[in-house]
Amino acid sequence: MKKTIFIISIIILLSLPTPSLSQRCNKNDEKVLFQIKKSLGNPYHLTSWKKEEDCCTWYCVKCDQKTGRINELNIFSGNISGQIPPEVGNLPYLTMLDFHKLTNLTGQIPSSISKLTHLTYLILSWNDLSGPIPSSLNQLKNLKYLELSYNKLTGSIPPELATLPKLTEINLSRNKLTGVIPESFGKFKSLESIHLSHNQLTGPVPKALGFLNLSTVDFSRNQLTGDLSMLFGKNKMIQFAYLSRNGFQFDLSKVVFPGSLELLDLSHNKIYGSLPATLTGLRLQRLDVSYNTLCGKIPQGGDLQKFETTSYMHNRCLCGSPLPACAKRS
Structure with a gap:
């Protein structure tokens, strides 16, 4: 009898309708995705975006497994033309938004992105975006990573970005940004890496940045002074310092470099003084101090002699291995 009841129960369970996969995806999110697809001209890159399939299985899309809400939109390396659809701001549970290597993606960064308060990663890189960086991005209080590199963005860097409490990395390299590095950047709470290279930034670097424990700094190819x-400093944690092709001017002999430093590029500046002996205690993978006004003997020891002469050339009077020997005083 018990066996018969068990079999009947199984049959009943099997006959009950099961939720289809299409019910996983939130219908509001699906509607927004179709709007985004239409705004982008229904590109071939997004052909998997169709009613017959659960939108959580679509290419470039990821859902939260528990809620079915879209939490990642990663559209990259596709033949897509147009502008970033403002509808992306209507995906309220996004934690990652990534439009990458879409060389025909033009226009400005839509202000609607500032509505995505759950966003932790915002990547709009290697596109053809123009116009200013919206100061309203400072509303993304959960943002940890901001990358807007390799575009044609113009204007100044919004000082409001410094109010992002969780931001650990900012990359604005390879744009056409002008003006100064905001003084407010010294107030970042969590920043570890800052990349501003290949812009048209001017003026001095805010002294307040010295209070941050940065691991990577890239200010190369600007007009900074x-x-x-x-x-730098004994207790700093900086590992990679790309500072070439600016107008920096200071006495290098007075600088104390931390033991964490692995890469130092100071080439093509106006730096003077001599190379400090403390450089011999570092495990440098790369060093370039060429095209400055340095003088004196290159300290012997450590890794300083393993670098090519090009790392030291075109200074006022640097000498000693790997450069020619210093002239003997009579």
């Missing part, structure tokens, strides 16, 4: 020795 003044003293940035405050980025």
Whole structure:
């Protein structure tokens, strides 16, 4: 009898309608995705976006497994033309938004992105975006990573970005940004890496940046000036310092470099003084101090002699291995 009841129960269970996969995806999110697809001209890249399939299985889309809400939109390396659809701001549970390597993606960064308060990663890189960086991005209080590199963005860097409490990395390289590095950037709470290279930034680096524990700094190929020795110090954690092709001017002999430093590029500046002996205690993978006004003997020991002469050339009077020997005083 018990066996018969068990079999009947199984048959009943099997006969009950099961939720289809299409019910996993939130219908509001699905509607927004179709709007985004239409705004982008229904590209071939998004052909998997169709009613017959659960939108959580669509290409470039990821859902939260528990809620079925869209939490990642990663559209990359496709033949897509147009502008970033403002409808992306209507996906309220996004934690990652990534439009990458879409060379025909033009226009400005839509202000609607600032509505995505759950966003932790915002990547709009290697596109053809123009116009200013919206100051309203400072509303993304959960943002940890901001990358807007390799575009044609113009205007100044919004000082409001410094109010992002969780931001650990900001990359604005390879744009056409002008003006100064905002003084407010010294107030970042969690920043570890800052990339501003290949822009048209001017003026001195804010001294307040010296209070941050940065691991990577890339200010190369701008028009920055003044003293940035405050980025270094015995107790700092900086590992990679790309500072070439600016107008920096300070006495290198007075700088104390931390043991964490692995890469130092100070080439093509106006740096003077001599190379400090403390450089011999570092495990440098790369060093370039060429095209400055340095003088004196290159300290012997450590890794300093393993670098090519090109790392030291075109200074006022640097000498010693790997450069020619210093002239003997009579």
